[in-house]
Amino acid sequence: MRKHDExxxxxxxxxxxxxxxxxxxxxxxxxxxxxxDEDRAIIPGYGRWDD
Ligand code: HEC
Incomplete structure (x- = not known):
């Protein structure tokens, strides 16, 4: 699983x-x-992660 690589x-x-x-x-x-679920991950100060 690539998880946090990016x-x-x-x-x-x-x-x-x-x-x-x-x-x-x-x-x-x-x-x-x-x-x-990556679709619900939110990074504070950045926002929703979308790749
Ligand atoms: C800085 C914010 C942040 C933290 C802290 C963080 N995550 Fe994540 N995580 C993300 C993001 C954003 C993604 C989506 C990555 C992508 O799509 O490239 C993700 C993806 C994942 C996935 C894959 C989900 C999928 O749908 O494929 C798992 C599992 C996961 N994280 C578990 C964890 C666990 C367990 C911890 C604590 C040890 C953790 N994360 C801490 C932001 C974070």
Missing amino acids: IPDRLVEGNPDVGSFSNCNVCHEGAAKGDF
Whole structure:
């Protein structure tokens, strides 16, 4: 699974609202329910990821 390969570091480590990929629920609102659908992923300060 390609997962996070395409997401630039500046939107994660370089983003004070995210900090690290281990904060799953920051971008995946449904993380607590096990929902990681890429269509519902939102990166703070960037918006919905669309590729
Ligand atoms: C910076 C925001 C961010 C964080 C933090 C993050 N993700 Fe993601 N994740 C995304 C985005 C955006 C995508 C879609 C990637 C793409 O389409 O290239 C994604 C995709 C995924 C996918 C693939 C979903 C699919 O429909 O194919 C899984 C599984 C996933 N993330 C799990 C996790 C887990 C588990 C964590 C915590 C360890 C995590 N993510 C943390 C943003 C994030």
